[in-house]
Amino acid sequence: MALELAFKISGGDFSNAGKASSRIKKVLKQLNIDAKSIKKIVVAIYEAEVNVAAHAWKGEVKATVGEENILVVVSDCGPGIENISLAMKPGFSTASKEVREMGFGAGMGLSNIKKNTDELNIESRKGEGTTLTFRCYY
Amino acid sequence: MKVSELVKKYELKVFAGEQGLENEISGGYVSDLLSDVMGTAAENEVWITLQTHQNVMAIASLKDLAAVILVKGLEPNEDTLERSREEGIPLLGTTMGTFEMAGKLYADLAGS
Known part of the structure; x- marks a missing residue:
């Protein structure tokens, strides 16, 4: 049976970025998912949360915890990503100076997500928002 | 090496997260x-x-992670302290710069 979890994120709210990944980490631990898989999933979800906080106006994380894998959908209302392949390039960033000063926005987010997931799909519309869908097998 | 031993050896300030002082350090x-x-x-x-x-x-x-060390005498924000307490992960401080602190920790761990 799949377990559904949902979290809201507000743009600019870095204090709540990490809530979803932290909660999902606890749930996966309780389900005795292997530690290595949990680590990868947590990195991917955290980066996605930070992306929403750094770039979008608002968004949400929805996770479906299944028996063999976890499916995560992170959707936001925001500026969208103009060039997805460029955004995937390590080091490329459109983050503001303030965000960078916090140590975020180094252009590693999406590549960290790619590295730690088994399936990743990004859909984006300029001026409307972005939906990230990824899956990790345990 | 335990976090508590590191604290003692380098007179690190423990801002919060004392619950985790017995954490074992595997690296840095x-x-x-x-x-x-x-x-x-x-x-x-x-x-x-x-x-x-x-x-x-x-x-x-x-x-x-076993612990976090803030360098150059930097002080954590109030919500950082709170988070350290909640998570039970030691938040430590030193007046040393990153290079010096990292060098000492590296030498300790490489020799142990």
């Missing part, structure tokens, strides 16, 4: 880029940084 990581730490640091490592905001403790918790 030095970076001020949070995604770099997120992608690279490993469990039970000590993270040396100059970032003082609460996301530092969020990452330390998500990555199961």
Whole structure:
């Protein structure tokens, strides 16, 4: 049976970025998912949360915890990503100076997500928002 | 080496997270880029940084780090302290710079 979890994120709210990944980490631990898989999933979800906080106006994380894998959908209302392949390039960033000063926005987010997931799909519309869908097998 | 031994040896300030002082240290990581730490640091490592905001403790918790050391006498934000307490991960401080602190920790761990 799949377990559904949902979290809201507000743009600019870095204090709540990490809530979803932290909660999902606890749930996966309780389900005795292997530690290595949990680590990868947590990195991917955290980066996605930070992306929403750094770039979008608002968004949400929805996770479906299944028996063999976890499916995560992170959707936001925001500026969208103009060039997805460029955004995937390590080091490329459109983050503001303030965000960078916090140590975020180094252009590693999406590549960290790619590295730690088994399936990743990004859909984006300029001026409307972005939906990230990824899956990790345990 | 335990976090408590590191604290004693280098007279580190313990800002919060005393519950985790008996954590065993497996290594260290030095970076001020949070995604770099997120992608690279490993469990039970000590993270040396100059970032003082609460996301530092969020990452330390998500990555199961042994402790965080703030360098150059930097003070953590109030919500960072709170997060350290909640997560039970020691938040430490030193007046040393990153280079010096990392060098000492490296020498200790390489020799143990």
